[in-house]
Amino acid sequence: MNTLFPIFVKLEQLQLLIVGGGYVGLEKLTAVLANAPAAPVTLVAPEIRAEIHALAAEHPTVKLVQAVYDPALLAGNDLVIVGTNDKAVNRQIQADCKARKILVNVADTPALCDFYLSSVVKKGDLKIAISTNGKSPTFAKRFREVLEAMLPDTLQETLDNLTTIRQQLTGDFQAKMDRLNEITSVLKR
Numbered sequence: 001m002n003t004l005f006p007i008f009v010k011l012e013q014l015q016l017l018i019v020g021g022g023y024v025g026l027e028k029l030t031a032v033l034a035n036a037p038a039a040p041v042t043l044v045a046p047e048i049r050a051e052i053h054a055l056a057a058e059h060p061t062v063k064l065v066q067a068v069y070d071p072a073l074l075a076g077n078d079l080v081i082v083g084t085n086d087k088a089v090n091r092q093i094q095a096d097c098k099a100r101k102i103l104v105n106v107a108d109t110p111a112l113c114d115f116y117l118s119s120v121v122k123k124g125d126l127k128i129a130i131s132t133n134g135k136s137p138t139f140a141k142r143f144r145e146v147l148e149a150m151l152p153d154t155l156q157e158t159l160d161n162l163t164t165i166r167q168q169l170t171g172d173f174q175a176k177m178d179r180l181n182e183i184t185s186v187l188k189r
């Protein structure tokens with residue numbers, strides 16, 4: 001059974017630390033910034049890939065710290081993503097996070113993760129997060145491509161129209177809900 005509970009997090013209001021500046025650090029930082037370009041992120045590693053430096057140059061809220069992991073770096077962070085190539089270090093960071101009640105993702109060890117990153121379908125304001133319960137990230141990626149191709153470009157217009165209608169509807173909560181359910185029922189056909 002897949003017991004993961006999806007939520008949509010406002011990263012602009014949280015402090016994220018990424019430990020590791022290799023391919024995994026780059027992949028996770030890219031995923032974060034693609035969704036939340038102004039998220040405050042600190043990335044720490046003794047060696048940081050050039051692509052990460054380039055991303056930081058484009059995103060003023062990204063701070064790079066060229067150093068090995070130290071528990072003092074956890075202070076003030078809400079979320080941590082761990083992707084060093086040293087399994088013992090990854091495990092230590094996970095334990096340090098748990099001791100401080102910081103949510104942690106250890107990219108190469110699903111069992112140590114409090115949360116997973118998802119594959120994200122975006123069409124205007126619509127966002128769909130896909131997870132395979134860690135079974136196949138590649139399937140998640142492919143299915144994202146399938147859904148992206150399926151969704152019409154007019155979708156944003158539909159959402160904008162629905163927002164206008166939502167704001168203009170009068171009556172009590174139930175009456176508004178009934179009307180919005182009726183209007184959107186065409187989507188089921």
Ligand SMILES: C[C@@]1(CC(=O)O)c2cc3[nH]c(cc4nc(cc5[nH]c(cc(n2)[C@H]1CCC(=O)O)[C@@](C)(CC(=O)O)[C@@H]5CCC(=O)O)C(CC(=O)O)=C4CCC(=O)O)c(CCC(=O)O)c3CC(=O)O
Nearest residue numbers: 031107108110116117118119131132133134137138140141
């Ligand atoms: C559990 C999880 C934890 C987490 O990372 O959060 C996790 C774990 C692992 N990934 C591994 C490998 C790969 N991951 C990708 C890609 C993505 N991985 C992502 C999420 C997740 N990956 C979480 C579960 C998501 C779910 O529930 O489905 C995506 C969706 C989101 C993102 O990372 O942003 C992003 C696609 C984004 C997109 O394009 O839409 C590719 C393909 C590629 O890069 O093209 C490969 C190589 C091929 C393969 O293995 O499939 C390995 C083996 C490492 C090794 O062998 O050393 C582990 C560890 C393990 O499974 O033990």
Ligand SMILES: NC(=O)C1=CN([C@@H]2O[C@H](COP(=O)(O)OP(=O)(O)OC[C@H]3O[C@@H](n4cnc5c(N)ncnc54)[C@H](O)[C@@H]3O)[C@@H](O)[C@H]2O)C=CC1
Nearest residue numbers: 020021022023024045046047068069083084085089107108
């Ligand atoms: N979840 C996922 O999507 C994937 C996970 N992995 C796994 O993730 C791990 C990392 O992979 P890559 O990024 O490709 O490795 P890499 O070799 O490109 O980068 C490793 C990074 O960790 C840093 N590092 C090492 N010790 C550190 C310390 N004590 N403190 C801070 N930073 C430290 C290095 O400076 C470097 O920046 C590997 O174990 C790999 O198996 C690999 C592919 C996909």
